[in-house]
Amino acid sequence: MTDGRPRAAVLGKPIAHSLSPVLHRAAYAASGLDWRYEAIECDESALPALLQRVRSERGWRGLSLTMPLKLTAVPLVDSVDSDIELIGALNTIVVSTVSGEARLSGHNTDIAGIAAAITETDVGAIDTALVLGAGGTARAAVVALANVGVEAIVVAARDVRRTAELEQIGERLGIEVAGVPWSSLRDEFAVTDLVVSTTPAGATDSLAGPDVWRSGVPLVDVVYDPWPTELAQYAAAHGSTVCGGMAVLAYQAAEQFTLMTGRPAPTQDMRTAGERELTGRRSGIT
Numbered sequence: 001m002t003d004g005r006p007r008a009a010v011l012g013k014p015i016a017h018s019l020s021p022v023l024h025r026a027a028y029a030a031s032g033l034d035w036r037y038e039a040i041e042c043d044e045s046a047l048p049a050l051l052q053r054v055r056s057e058r059g060w061r062g063l064s065l066t067m068p069l070k071l072t073a074v075p076l077v078d079s080v081d082s083d084i085e086l087i088g089a090l091n092t093i094v095v096s097t098v099s100g101e102a103r104l105s106g107h108n109t110d111i112a113g114i115a116a117a118i119t120e121t122d123v124g125a126i127d128t129a130l131v132l133g134a135g136g137t138a139r140a141a142v143v144a145l146a147n148v149g150v151e152a153i154v155v156a157a158r159d160v161r162r163t164a165e166l167e168q169i170g171e172r173l174g175i176e177v178a179g180v181p182w183s184s185l186r187d188e189f190a191v192t193d194l195v196v197s198t199t200p201a202g203a204t205d206s207l208a209g210p211d212v213w214r215s216g217v218p219l220v221d222v223v224y225d226p227w228p229t230e231l232a233q234y235a236a237a238h239g240s241t242v243c244g245g246m247a248v249l250a251y252q253a254a255e256q257f258t259l260m261t262g263r264p265a266p267t268q269d270m271r272t273a274g275e276r277e278l279t280g281r282r283s284g285i286t
Contacts, residue, residue, distance in 0.1 A: 007036040007059045008260055011050065012066035013043040017281075019224075019274050020064050023253040026273035030266035035061070044072045051076050054095060055102040062260035063093040064253070070136060073106065080106040086169060087111075087139040092256050107259055110137065113252025114144035114196065114220065117243045121218045123194060128152045130192040132207075134162035134179070137198035137222055142166050142177060145196065152176040154188050189214040197221045201229060208234035215239045222248050225278055246274055 010020035016039065024037040042050050047069055054060045065073055070089040074080060077093055084090050090106035097103070114137075118126075129150045131141050134157035145153055153170065155163045155177060163179025170177025180188060189195070189212060197204050201223045207213055208230040215238040223229050224245030228236070236242045254265035 003036070005034055005036050005059065006061045007038070008062045008064070009038045009040045010064040010066060011040050011042040011047070011069055013041050013068065015039045015041045015066070018066065019249060019277060020066075020253060022273050022277045023250060023270040024064075024257060026270050027254070027257045027266050030269040031261070031263055033261065033263075035261075042069065044068055047072055048076060051093075051104065054093075055104070060095045060102070062095055062256065064256055065091050065093065077104040077106040079103070081108070083108045083111055083143060086172060087136075087143060089136050089139065091252070092259060094259050107256075108140060109252040109255035109259070110140035110248075111144045111147065112255040113248045113250075114141050114222070115147050116251035117220045117248045118144060118148050118194065118196070120243050120247055121194065121220060121241045123218045123241060126150050126193045128154070128192050129194045129196060130185075130188050131155045131166075131196050131198060132185075132204060133157065133198040134159075134166060135198065138166060139169060141196045141198050142169050143173065145194075146170075146173045146175050150175070150194075153178070154192065155179050156182055156185055156188060158182045186212050189217060192217060195219045197223070197229075197231065199223075201226055204229060204231040207231050213238065219243070220248070221245060224249055224274075225281075227278070246271060246278070250274055 010018050018039050021037050021039050028035045070091055073090055084106050090108050092107040092109050094105045129145050131138050134155055155166045157163050160179045160181045167177045218241040219235045220243045221232045222245045227244055232242050250271035254267040257265040
């Protein structure tokens with residue numbers, strides 16, 4: 001049952017610790033919008049029924065999607081943007097009304113979030129970049145790097161076979177994307193202009209040392225909790241500009257806010273709210 005206010009939600013499983021409600025509610029408050037935003041636990045099997053509910057209930061404006069729904073949702077919406085056609089994953093659904101019927105359009109704001117974080121590093125021209133990991137976030141990172149003008153990308157994975165899809169994305173974008181094994185990272189760090197880590201917390205701990213990491217190379221790390229990662233901490237202590245996952249999260253959520261509301265996003269308010277929430281969680285304050 002709804003209270004008549006426009007509404008949005010984040011879907012995923014698990015979802016209890018998602019920061020999306022904190023970020024979006026902060027944006028509503030800063031923008032003077034009387035909107036609702038909630039977290040709804042939903043897995044792949046429950047998603048079709050939930051989207052049908054969104055179509056039938058009044059008030060829905062949008063959905064944020066996290067794991068494990070980013071791939072499952074693609075065939076369930078009415079339209080997708082070109083980025084989704086390229087990488088096969090969405091994290092945002094915008095709900096609009098056309099001829100009296102609800103229409104669901106899919107978008108991927110992870111790309112914009114990563115691109116904005118790359119820009120925040122302010123390292124100037126980037127000829128070559130190194131992406132750590134070959135999962136869904138790595139796909140978004142490849143497109144983001146292409147969007148900011150990077151011409152050559154190396155993707156490192158423990159199983160180099162997983163980089164084949166990213167190489168295909170590079171072909172469609174008209175840029176060079178090459179997969180390499182994790183064991184060759186020392187050589188790749190020596191020549192790259194930027195590192196983007198798309199791996200989970202702990203996956204890059206072994207890279208935080210002088211035998212592998214090159215001092216001064218900029219780093220964008222999508223992890224925001226726990227933060228800093230061992231690699232981010234080591235890189236920052238050895239001359240690197242580091243941009244963390246909270247920036248990526250806030251930038252992508254800001255893009256979602258704009259898609260859903262049609263208004264410019266108060267990005268800094270969202271980022272500050274997210275950082276405050278994480279600080280409270282770490283200190284045991286809820």
